[in-house]
Amino acid sequence: MRIVRICCFSTDIRQKKEVRPIITAEDLYFSYTGAAPYLLDHLALHIPDGDYVSVVGDNGSGKTTLMRLILGFLKPTSGRIVLTAKRIGYVPQRNDFSNAAFPITVFEALDSYRRLIGLKDRSAIDDSLKQVNMAEHKNALMGTLSGGQAQKILLARAIMGRPELMILDEPSTGVDMNSQEEIYAFIKRLNTQSGLTIVSVEHNLDAAISNSTSIFHMTNGHGHMCTPRQFLEEFLNTSRREHDHA
Amino acid sequence: MLSYTFMQNALFVSVFIAILCPCIGIFLVLRRYSMIGDTLSHASLAGITLALMSNQSPVLGAFVFTALSGALIEFLRGYFKRYSDLILSIVLALSVGTAITIISSGRLRTNADAFMFGSILTVTQTDIYLVLALSVFSVGALILLYHQMLYIAYDEEAARVAGVRVKLINYVFSVLVAAAISVSIRIVGVLVLSSMIALPVATALQLEKGFRKTLLYSILFSVIDIMLGLFLSYYLNVAPGGFTALVSVAMLLVVMSAKAIRTRIQIARGKPGRA
Ligand SMILES: Nc1ncnc2c1ncn2[C@@H]1O[C@H](COP(=O)(O)OP(=O)(O)O)[C@@H](O)[C@H]1O
Ligand SMILES: [Mg+2]
Secondary structure, X not given: OHHHHHHHHHHHHHHHHOOOXXXXXXXXXXXXXXXXOOOEEEEEEEEEOOOEEEEEEOOOOOHHHHHHHHHOOOOOOEEEEEEOXXXXXXXXXXXXXXXXXXXXXXXXXXXXXXXXXXXXXXXXXXXXXXXXXXHHHOOOEHHHOOHHHHHHHHHHHHHOOOOOXXXXXXXXOOOOHHHHHHHHHHXXXXXXXXXXXXXXXXXXXXXXXXXXXXXXEEEOOEEEEEOHHHHHHHHHHHHHHHHHHO | OOOOHHHHHHHHHHHHHHHHHHHHHHHHHHOOOHHHHHHHHHHHHHHHHHHHHOOOOHHHHHHHHHHHHHHHHHHHHOOOOOOHHHHHHHXXXXXXXXXXXXXXXXXXXXXXXXXXXXXXXXXXXXXXXXXXXXXXXXXXXXXXXXXXXXXXXXXXXXXHHOOOOHHHHHHHXXXXXXXXXXXXXXXXXXXXXXXXXXXXXXXXXXXXXXXXXXXXXXXHHHHHXXXXXXXXXXXXXXXXXXXXXXXXXXXXXXXXXXXXXXXXXXXXXXXXXXX
């Protein structure tokens, strides 16, 4: 019951602000087999322009799958997703990204990407490297970078085309503490200063609560949007209940 | 030996092979598709036997049949997502079946051995023009699609986010693989073709450079391998394909040893390099 109330409450706020939605998904069903049981089961998602949304949920709850659907790598079994953003930056989940031995330099990874998105301006490479404090690693091999450094390069790549929407999948997994802080500060700055819409899958609940404007909590194939504060209360209630039972 | 026309022809064709094979090979190796080279070279044998039976150019026959097989592999990939090696077995069965049936029927007017083992004696003027045309076409396509192909190999999802038409380019790529194989088959032969595609790249990967440098070193190693293979096989009077394959394995071992020795020296001096 509580969940339903929170859900209505937060949509009310959104309607008052009347911002352009950047991602809209309705009646979304998805399973990898194309049949029941559905991993995403009648899911709805509305993300307004300019928000910083953290997507949280247990392992295997379908967070990465939802991102892949939004990006168009997967087709919904039924339902649809409307994306108004044309330019998207994507930072993939790094433990999925098993290509560490690939012979490619930081410069090559960025320069080829720049050409693919049709960006003529070569200085975009140095600019974005500077923004993530990685300028001096331009000629390094990707495979020799630490987890945090590699993640910063992926961030630099994602911002190169001045995206309207940035999708990140567990940006702090496999990243040392110092880089984690740096990375979250950077993402937060993109959102507050450049107004970039952020959708970030988070297993790091601290980061989700302290950085995002809304939290999309996924359970049993559904999701509900709440404020970080509501999420925290909900979380504390659940753990207290579990504690009482024990 | 260079005064013989056949040797000049062979040398000319070899240079193109040496450039083309690693250009294709680097993408196959990095996408962990090396075995496709093997499957497709067997497909080219089927194409050759079909062409010989109907009095067509064997290089052309190889190209058409191999390109179709490459497209078939790409197509089947959508159906057998989890069992992609199965696809190779299917195409291999189809190709080897065709080739063996035709060869054993005794209806070939020429001997197919030259294509199995590679031979420099049989390179004709028509072959040279075809090799030239296919090579120019392939290298041109590779230059045009360089960044797309690099990203599909490196990070396919990022390529898609950037708007690369992955499926289309994969089809184009299978045509390029077919071209490289049909160009090479005359000299190198079916049996060791996949080593020409993979070994110079494997050698260059030992140097741990970026993509462009790795590609350039693969071409360099490939040229050295095939030239050495060609000359030595001529003096030893053995098939050039087989000997080139041996040379490329030797080259890989030399580079690996040199790297190991260098690391030892650096450790001894107390400043270890990258492992
Ligand atoms: N390509 C796939 N094919 C089949 N099942 C998959 C595939 N990718 C993920 N799954 C399954 O879907 C479920 C959700 O995965 P995922 O979206 O990665 O979850 P999360 O990111 O929330 O941890 C898991 O049970 C996972 O095993
Ligand atoms: Mg995930």
